[in-house]
Amino acid sequence: MPGVRRRPSVLHLSQPVEGGVATVVTDLVAAQRRAGLEVHLGCPPGPLGESARAAGARVHDWPAGRGPGPGLFTEVCRIAGLLDRLRPDLLHLHSAEAGLAGRLAARGRVPTVFQPHAWSFEAVTGTARALALKWERRAARWTGRLLCVSEAERRRGEDAGVLGDWTVVPNGIDLGRYPLDLTTATDSRRTARAALPECAALPPEAPLVVCVGRLSEQKGQDVLLRSWPTVTARHPHALLVLVGDGPAAGTLRAAAPAGVVFAGAVRTVRTWYQAADLVVLPSRWEGMALAPLEAMACGRPVLLTDVAGARECLPNGHAARQLVPADDPFTLGRALGELLAEPRRLVAAGIEARAHVTTNHDVRRSAAEVGDLYRELLRRPHQDRRERLAR
Known part of the structure; x- marks a missing residue:
């Protein structure tokens, strides 16, 4: 007309x-x-x-x-x-x-x-x-x-x-997918772990590290697996869970050390974020990954490799402790061990992370x-x- x-x-x-x-x-x-x-x-x-x-x-x-x-x-x-x-x-x-x-x-x-x-x-x-x-x-x-x-x-x-x-x-990210009451963050962590069969045998205070991403060269899970013995030397009961699937799945499973679980592809990752003490993404390259933003929306701190977008997605002042070089398993393992040794600081970092994502990444x-x-x-x-x- x-x-x-x-x-x-x-x-x-x-x-x-x-x-x-x-x-x-x-x-x-x-x-x-x-x-x-x-x-x-x-x-x-x-x-x-x-x-x-x-x-x-x-x-x-x-x-x-x-x-x-x-x-x-x-x-x-x-x-x-x-x-x-x-x-x-x-x-x-x-x-x-x-x-x-x-x-x-x-x-x-x-x-x-x-x-x-x-x-x-x-x-x-x-x-x-x-x-x-x-x-x-x-x-x-x-x-x-x-x-x-x-x-x-x-x-x-x-x-x-x-x-x-x-x-x-x-x-x-769609913050509506990640509702969070920060006053009950500890309760949500406990509830999420109870809902995940992979965490059934995990002691209540044992550290849980979660990595969400396609199992591929880009996401660097092979580097994370090489770093994990450094973490368990300091935290013997720590558990690492890789959430996702991809072309490197078979190779990664064959190379996995003790204390690593493969959750495979899941329809929603929110429960895994909520269950974690720390979310790690050891990518070799990115633009700006979504997984760290999703984890922070759930009130969980992240440890990232210094690839494109990583510094920009972190709250001010977090890069010094939560950013490591890519393709460096020793530095990654040492940083994971140090962060897991300070659970109260991780909780505080998670609260700051949620506020940062709400303000800057809606x-x-x-x-x-x-x-x-x-x-x-x-x-x-x-x-x-x-x-x-x-x-």
């Missing part, structure tokens, strides 16, 4: 359908539907599509593999078909595979946001790294905005020669900032985009 303005539409593309990237996409899709946008999502079958559909998005099947391969041409063609059929106002690409296939399909014809969720060139070495760098530098000309989840992620891109327009929006704030970015891109004249393509 004349005079009726169509709602802006956005097409999200994501190859990951589980884990942190999928959670970010799910929360963003839900917020955009509440804001009245027409939201589409292309992704492989899995939990992401189910949750996005429940939030009101139109979900389109986009079978995509992890990393470039013989299926890339088909992936690009499917995206081109979606763009022709849906004609979205914006294209929002999440992580490396969507960033590759989506920009090849669109080539700047649609205002495009690329959100790396950790740079692809950090995950590889040698020739693969050189090719990934070359691609990211070239693809920036087809990108209306490079959206990073931390200042450190942005700096790594710039230092690698990726030139473009940048916006940083720190990751946020997903509503993150979604609002992405909405501002969309409006800015939609106001940009078409001439501006043609000049970008001519670079």
Whole structure:
């Protein structure tokens, strides 16, 4: 009808359908539907599509593999078909595979946001790294905005020669999933442990360390396992639980020392966070991991490796004790042992962590900032985009 303005539409593309990237996409899709946008999502079958559909998005099947391969041409063609059929106002690409296939399909014809969720060139070495760098530098000309989840992620891109327009929006989490009464934090820890069969034989005051993440090279659980004997030398009854599944599961299980339990993939990790004295994430690279934010929302302190986003997600003054170098099992084990030796201090750190996440990492704030970015891109004249393509 004349005079009726169509709602802006956005097409999200994501190859990951589980884990942190999928959670970010799910929360963003839900917020955009509440804001009245027409939201589409292309992704492989899995939990992401189910949750996005429940939030009101139109979900389109986009079978995509992890990393470039013989299926890339088909992936690009499917995206081109979606763009022709849906004609979205914006294209929002999440992580490396969507960033590759989506920009090849669109080539700047649609205002495009690329959100790396950790740079692809950090995950590889040698020739693969050189090719990934070359691609990211070239693809920036087809990108209306490079959206990073931390200042450190942005700096790594710039230092690698990726030139473009940048916006940083720190990751946020849905605090409604992590209700917490800090006056009963100790009771929630006891109740959570009682609900977990893996903790049945754990003495009430024995330290429990939890690591949540995909079992993979990126998340560094192999380094954590190598560090664990240093911890149990000081805390003989301590238990480490790895929550998650992934390609490294078999190798990690074979290498696990005493005092380690594998919980596998779970539908909700909140109970594990609540049961823990300390949550650890020994990643080799990140953009800004969600697991530490979720743990802090549950009032639990974290120990992280000094990768992109880690310093920025910690409360002020916590980095000195709660940040260690990546790929350093001895330093990681020593830091874990020292933190577990001060249970009262851990409780205080958890209270500060909850306040920090509530103030700085509410997903509503993150979604609002992405909405501002969309409006800015939609106001940009078409001439501006043609000049970008001519670079």
